[in-house]
Amino acid sequence: MTRRRRIAYLCLTVPHDDLSDVEAAFARHDTDVEVVKLAEADRVDWDSIDLLSLRMLRYFHLEPDLIPRIEALCAQVKANVPGGLPVVNPPGLVARGLDKFDYLPRLVDAGVPVVPTEWVRRGTATTLSAILDRTGWRRAVVKPTLSARGWNAFRVTRVESPVEDPDPTADHPHFTLPDQSDAAAVSSAERRFAELTAMTTVSVQPFVDEITTRGETSFVFIGGQFSHAIGKSVAENGWVAHESFGGVNTRVDADPAHVAWAEELHGLLCSWFEQLRYARIDTLPTPQGGLQLLECELVAPRLFLREGGALDRYARSVLDAARNGRG
Ligand SMILES: Nc1ncnc2c1ncn2[C@@H]1O[C@H](COP(=O)(O)OP(=O)(O)O)[C@@H](O)[C@H]1O
């Protein structure tokens, strides 16, 4: 009798909501799923595990020392070395493909159309007004470069005279920023910007209007192939495409030219980051009907497997990595 396979999903607090779907898909392939908290990884008998997946590392942006802790675990289990444990996606991505500041500038250099971005390293002495003066953007988004679910992201719109700001404690506030420098200096937007840049590296981008009309499109890749596309809308009066904030996710038939665009980008990512068993490429529309890259989700993405009818394809792709594994 052959032994059932065992796949461990590393997580921090809670796994993704698709865990039960994923468990059912693996069960159809005689495979058990174990959820392992990073803080409890020492208690696991790693010799009984056939593959470790990092895809359920939800809330990675809130975890201190994530990179060295993952690196230590991967050294312990001899990640992706002959006789060691297969880890998907490759663990080097935690250091190189999780923080947008680590990979988006590189993609810009490679000629990929990324939403125009100004990068502000943690602790840099600058103001939001100075950045908007320099770029000429009147409407912008400010967000930490390591984040998920729009964590600590805010919108800002320049105005000629000060007006009262909406609730600054909202999840994703939309502040105004007066043109006059004395009023700007004491504005909620500058205060929030200063707090954020003291804490973390941030990006500033022009606000892409199309998010409110056409939404975001995610291209999901499984086992190196395009699998499905998901359109993500925002709530009425909202701007963050996530169902926790009133957005709706729907499978869409993407324009073949857009799929080809995403495939080319995915090919580039694979050439940089070894084999990607799964990946999500998040895009915004351009006014001309093309696409611009918002971010790549290469470590811990939700893959909308149920919406995409892709649970089985996903399980097979991960199991292939397990079979090619310990050797
Ligand atoms: N430049 C932008 N223009 C319009 N909306 C944006 C922009 N940047 C981010 N958003 C909105 O904020 C959300 C979160 O931003 P994103 O860059 O995807 O960061 P996260 O890593 O937090 O998901 C997006 O899904 C989108 O709805």
Ligand SMILES: [Mg+2]
């Ligand atoms: Mg996102």
